[in-house]
Amino acid sequence: MNEERLFRKYNVEPQCKYCVHSSLVSGLEYICPKAGVVRAGNYCRRFEYDVYKREPETLAPRVSVQEFDPEVFRL
Numbered sequence: 328m329n330e331e332r333l334f335r336k337y338n339v340e341p342q343c344k345y346c347v348h349s350s351l352v353s354g355l356e357y358i359c360p361k362a363g364v365v366r367a368g369n370y371c372r373r374f375e376y377d378v379y380k381r382e383p384e385t386l387a388p389r390v391s392v393q394e395f396d397p398e399v400f401r402l
Contacts, residue, residue: 339381341370347377 343349344367349357355367362371 339376341374341376343367343369343374345376345380346370347375348373 339345343357343359343365344351346357346359348361349359349365352358352364357365357367359365359371361373362369
């Protein structure tokens with residue numbers, strides 16, 4: 328698969344932790360049937376992106392308007 332086309336949409340650097348072939352062993356180590364035990368940041372030429380292994384970015388918490396004094400918003 329064309330790597331340039333694949334990562335343009337998701338903007339993800341290839342890493343073993345996002346690969347279809349890898350499985351988490353412990354901490355930052357993954358097991359790969361192709362390469363054996365590898366670190367999370369590594370990748371090889373057999374890398375295939377798995378969208379389900381990526382964790383979404385957390386958004387900033389919402390602030391309740393009730394916490395503020397109404398006088399602050401008065402013109």
